[in-house]
């Protein structure tokens with residue numbers, strides 16, 4: 001097998017879309033121009049569709065506002081959040097590319113300890129193209145990286161690794177803290193650059209942040225639904241968390257890997273902690289029941305495609321979480337609507353999904 005660490009990182013400009021949820025002008029792209037200008041952008045405009053979003057010259061993009069989402073999905077648009085960054089998942093659905101990178105419009109290019117600008121997109125591509133090691137933990141971190149390898153005692157039968165479905169990047173400056181933590185530590189900034197990429201072990205959940213995230217759309221796209229939040233919903237800021245718990249259960253079942261660590265972006269501003277507390281507070285106690293649910297979730301072996309896994313998960317959500325709050329009955333239905341809409345917009349992928357089967 002070719003040494004994944006030694007091969008140069010391809011740019012994949014015709015295989016990757018960048019999805020940006022936004023309610024503001026996209027001046028932040030100026031800083032990303034050297035890294036993004038050859039990629040196609042999918043801009044999901046949230047909020048008032050009559051507002052004109054200014055996109056800097058020279059970028060190739062498609063922009064969807066709420067009117068477009070309603071026109072394209074019809075009644076199924078009900079599964080796409082309104083007035084919340086969760087709307088970004090519509091961009092995953094309409095993309096036709098193999099890979100997705102999603103980034104917030106208040107995230108900028110960070111510098112590594114040497115002072116060099118970090119090309120976050122290239123690091124995500126490297127993470128996605130290199131295998132993961134979910135079945136046995138390598139104590140010297142990413143074994144496929146230049147200057148590292150599997151350590152003594154690592155089973156040779158597992159050294160081929162698993163296909164990587166998700167690459168979860170981190171943030172310098174404003175960390176992704178929940179509102180209570182933000183309120184207690186308003187001036188805390190993340191200044192620590194940890195030069196590592198880790199595979200999250202099979203059977204372990206994690207808090208997935210949508211700020212700096214890339215994934216293999218063909219491996220896990222139909223499960224990357226950012227849960228129903230925003231207008232008319234009882235919670236917010238749990239969209240990406242919901243997606244992260246669902247994709248991790250499914251990746252574990254299908255034998256795919258999820259990585260976290262490099263690359264870093266510079267998160268420039270903290271959202272209002274009081275507004276965030278109002279959005280999060282129910283989720284803070286609900287998640288004490290949600291996490292055990294996902295930890296115990298078992299998918300039958302007949303679930304051989306992401307769609308089948310996701311539909312099965314939605315049934316378990318309805319059966320086991322509906323008693324917490326009616327919201328989870330609505331969310332379970334929205335999960336089904338999402339998959340139906342996904343398959344309508346991606347018919348060929350839906351047909352071939354049957355053939356894919358579990359990752360080896």
Ligand SMILES: O=c1ccn([C@@H]2O[C@H](COP(=O)(O)OP(=O)(O)O[C@H]3O[C@@H](CO)[C@H](O)[C@H]3O)[C@@H](O)[C@H]2O)c(=O)[nH]1
Nearest residue numbers: 021022023046083084085104105106210211237240271
């Ligand atoms: O109603 C809205 C509000 C914002 N957006 C766009 O979404 C992203 C994130 O917005 P922002 O940076 O203001 O919020 P954060 O609290 O930093 O977001 C992080 O927390 C999580 C919220 O679920 C999420 O994982 C992170 O994004 C920006 O691009 C806004 O323009 C929106 O579309 N609709």
Ligand SMILES: [Mn+2]
Nearest residue numbers: 104106269271
């Ligand atoms: Mn932000």
